[in-house]
Amino acid sequence: MTAPAFDTGKPFAxxxxxxxxxxxxxxxxxGKYYSVFGTVTHSETEEVMVxxxxxxxxxxxxxxWVRPLSMxxxxxxxxxxxxxxxxxxx
Numbered sequence: 001m002t003a004p005a006f007d008t009g010k011p012f013a014x015x016x017x018x019x020x021x022x023x024x025x026x027x028x029x030x031g032k033y034y035s036v037f038g039t040v041t042h043s044e045t046e047e048v049m050v051x052x053x054x055x056x057x058x059x060x061x062x063x064x065w066v067r068p069l070s071m072x073x074x075x076x077x078x079x080x081x082x083x084x085x086x087x088x089x090x
Contacts, residue, residue: 020048020069025055026086029076032056034086039069 019038026034036052050072053064075082 021050021072022088024088025090026052027089029078029083029085029087033089036086036088037064040066 017038021036021039023036023038026036033055034052035055039048040051041048048069049066050069051064051066072086074085076085
């Protein structure tokens, strides 16, 4: 029998999987805060996406979100100039 590819006791441990972004707390340029878990890969296209969740969610209604890495890390134009769409705050 082949051993599992990951520690079944901690399958989502952030130090086990490679990630193109640091996990942690991020601020969206519009002001809300998000917990970023790392990057995931689309099973069909192999596009790298960022897995994250809004901090202000209620149990039972909470959702996880994904966004393409290129979009997550891009800058956006605001009235005050160019800013990061998401900025790591910890």
